[in-house]
Amino acid sequence: MRTLEAAQNPVSQAAAKIGRNAINRNRDRGFLVGPNMHDSLAVAAFLDPSILTFKDYYVDVETYGELTAGETLGYSPSVGDLRRKPEAEKQAATMNMSIRGSAPTLATTRTSPVLRDQWVPNAKVAVDVDSAKFFNLLIGRLSASA
Numbered sequence: 688m689r690t691l692e693a694a695q696n697p698v699s700q701a702a703a704k705i706g707r708n709a710i711n712r713n714r715d716r717g718f719l720v721g722p723n724m725h726d727s728l729a730v731a732a733f734l735d736p737s738i739l740t741f742k743d744y745y746v747d748v749e750t751y752g753e754l755t756a757g758e759t760l761g762y763s764p765s766v767g768d769l770r771r772k773p774e775a776e777k778q779a780a781t782m783n784m785s786i787r788g789s790a791p792t793l794a795t796t797r798t799s800p801v802l803r804d805q806w807v808p809n810a811k812v813a814v815d816v817d818s819a820k821f822f823n824l825l826i827g828r829l830s831a832s833a
Contacts, residue, residue, distance in 0.1 A: 694830035702829040724825075728816065731824050738824065740815035743808035761812055 688710075691703035709722040732739045742763055749758040 690826050690830055696831055699830045727825055728821060731821050732813070735820070735824060738817050738821050739813040740817075741811040742814045744810050744812040745806055745808055746810040746812065761810075762806060763808075763812075 688703050688706050691699040691706065694700075713720070713722055728738070745762040747760050747762075749755045749760060752758065
C-alpha cells in the first residue's frame with residue numbers, strides 16, 4: 688500500500704484506499720489472510736500467463752444436484768484424492784479413469800445419465816500463483832512505474 692500511496696496519482700491513490708479498506712475489513716472480521724484478488728489475478732494472468740501454473744483438467748458443471756446445482760467440478764488424475772506418483776502422471780492421458788455423473792438429489796435416487804469412461808482434459812486450470820510476480824505487475828501498473 689505504501690508504494691501505491693507514494694505514487695501520488697489518482698489511480699494509485701484510489702487503489703491504495705480500496706486496498707487498505709479491504710485489508711482492514713478482513714482484519715476487523717477476524718480473517719487471518721488478506722482479501723481474495725480473483726479478478727485482479729485473472730487480468731494479470733491475461734497480461735502475463737507465466738504468473739500462473741496450469742494443469743490439464745476435465746471440468747464440468749453440476750446441473751442435477753439439488754444442493755450443488757451450478758457447482759463447478761474439476762477432475763485431474765494427479766491431484767486431490769486421485770494423486771499419483773510423478774512418473775505415473777505422465778501416463779495420465781492414456782488412463783481409463785471413469786468420471787461419474789451427479790449424485791442423487793434429496794428428492795430422488797436418480798443420478799445423472801452423464802458418465803465418461805475415460806479422463807479427457809477439456810480445460811487448463813490454474814493450480815499455483817507466483818505471488819511476487821503478480822504483486823510486482825499489479826502494483827507496478829497501478830502506481831504507473833511499470
